[in-house]
Amino acid sequence: MDTDALTPELLRKLREPKAYPAVSLTMPTHRREPDNEQDSVRLRNLMAEAGRRLDADEAVGRQARGGIKAQLEQAVAGVDLRRSLDGLAIFAGTDDHQLWTLPRSVPERVVLSDSYLTRNLVSAKAQARPYWVLVVAADRATLWSGSETSVRQYTGGGFPKTRPQEPPNPQREERQGDVASTFTDETTRQFMRDVDTAIAAVLAAEPRPLFLVGLAPALALLEEASTAARPLSPAGRVVKGGLTDGPAPELLKELRPALEEHRRAEAARVERRLDAAIGRHAFAAGLDEVWQSVRQGRAGLVVVEENYHRTVRVDGEHLRPVDESAAVSDPAVREDIVDELVEAALDGGAEVAFVPDDALTSHDRVAAELRY
Numbered sequence: 165m166d167t168d169a170l171t172p173e174l175l176r177k178l179r180e181p182k183a184y185p186a187v188s189l190t191m192p193t194h195r196r197e198p199d200n201e202q203d204s205v206r207l208r209n210l211m212a213e214a215g216r217r218l219d220a221d222e223a224v225g226r227q228a229r230g231g232i233k234a235q236l237e238q239a240v241a242g243v244d245l246r247r248s249l250d251g252l253a254i255f256a257g258t259d260d261h262q263l264w265t266l267p268r269s270v271p272e273r274v275v276l277s278d279s280y281l282t283r284n285l286v287s288a289k290a291q292a293r294p295y296w297v298l299v300v301a302a303d304r305a306t307l308w309s310g311s312e313t314s315v316r317q318y319t320g321g322g323f324p325k326t327r328p329q330e331p332p333n334p335q336r337e338e339r340q341g342d343v344a345s346t347f348t349d350e351t352t353r354q355f356m357r358d359v360d361t362a363i364a365a366v367l368a369a370e371p372r373p374l375f376l377v378g379l380a381p382a383l384a385l386l387e388e389a390s391t392a393a394r395p396l397s398p399a400g401r402v403v404k405g406g407l408t409d410g411p412a413p414e415l416l417k418e419l420r421p422a423l424e425e426h427r428r429a430e431a432a433r434v435e436r437r438l439d440a441a442i443g444r445h446a447f448a449a450g451l452d453e454v455w456q457s458v459r460q461g462r463a464g465l466v467v468v469e470e471n472y473h474r475t476v477r478v479d480g481e482h483l484r485p486v487d488e489s490a491a492v493s494d495p496a497v498r499e500d501i502v503d504e505l506v507e508a509a510l511d512g513g514a515e516v517a518f519v520p521d522d523a524l525t526s527h528d529r530v531a532a533e534l535r536y
Contacts, residue, residue, distance in 0.1 A: 166249070166265050167289035168311055172370055178255070178262075178280045185224055187232055187256045188281035189214055190500075191272040193248035193265075203245045206272065207252070211240060214274045221276060231258035239263050251288065255280040267292055267312070269473070271499035286510060287503035291470060291518045293427075295399065297419065298363055300378040300386050302352050303327040304408045305359045307366065308415065310375075310423075315416050317409075321366040324408075327355040356382075356389040360396070373399035375422055377407055377415070399426045434467055434517045441465075441533035448534060449527035451476070451501070452483045457532050458509045465533040466509040468502060470518045472529045476501045502530070 194200040235256040251266035268288040275281045297308035307323040308315045376398045390396040400422030441447040448457045457463045476483040
């Protein structure tokens with residue numbers, strides 16, 4: 165699976181306490197040759213390390229050990245390193261396993277705990293900037309889930325939707341070709357109200373920026389159907405018909421200008437919020453300060469450079485930078501502290517935004533707007 169599949173419900177299930185040990189393996193991978201030639205060796209070594217850890221742990225019974233090793237083997241058999249992204253995560257219990265490909269590098273590690281290690285997944289999804297695309301026509305509406313590089317049709321929440329067929333109407337047939345009449349028909353209006361109700365439920369369950377695609381009359385009718393108590397607030401509109409069923413590459417091509425405009429607007433909004441936070445002395449900068457503000461629930465917005473990684477030692481309430489070669493067997497050493505920070509911020513209700521590298525040079529790569 166990729167991070168687009170990480171719904172709030174699935175994340176809750178991954179975080180549920182499990183019978184010890186729930187095993188998590190993470191490692192960086194490479195998208196292209198010749199760098200990806202090392203990935204298979206690293207994966208074998210990681211599997212061997214997991215086996216040694218399981219064998220050495222007296223709290224793991226023989227039956228559980230055998231079940232977990234079998235699940236790990238099944239997971240590895242499903243890995244296709246020719247289609248790798250930037251990171252790999254494998255979760256395994258005694259009777260289940262999951263395989264995740266991540267568009268963000270992760271540290272190489274094996275963790276035995278009573279739940280799966282989710283912070284790398286959460287951070288990778290946040291950085292992918294997921295969004296929804298609702299494509300509407302007079303008789304059909306489809307929903308698409310988008311990320312940085314792809315869109316795919318979403319089939320939950322009652323989508324795709326098709327307008328019920330009306331009985332033959334001779335008078336309507338005489339007006340065939342009258343496009344305007346299609347959008348003034350009460351059946352079409354009711355269909356758009358149904359679409360509005362369905363997309364509102366999806367957004368309530370998983371809030372993301374929403375982009376609308378369709379002919380101008382269809383978009384106008386959809387927004388007219390939106391209730392005053394729950395108005396649609398699209399991040400962008402693409403006025404083009406014929407895309408309810410894609411194909412995905414064509415839909416993404418048409419979306420590109422709207423996506424870029426939205427990202428520019430978001431970057432400017434984040435910059436204004438940080439500037440305002442500095443002016444009212446509600447600002448934190450640097451990994452240690454931001455970490456403390458997140459743990460205290462004070463961060464309302466956390467801004468991180470896209471490729472920022474740091475290995476630290478957790479020393480009481482503070483983070484002490486250490487060399488990446490520090491012994492990762494020390495539980496106080498965190499290779500993925502930035503991902504942990506992002507996950508904690510999101511869990512605490514903060515907004516997280518990623519900005520280009522070097523955008524926060526004067527703030528030590530990470531900054532936060534504080535609630536108080």
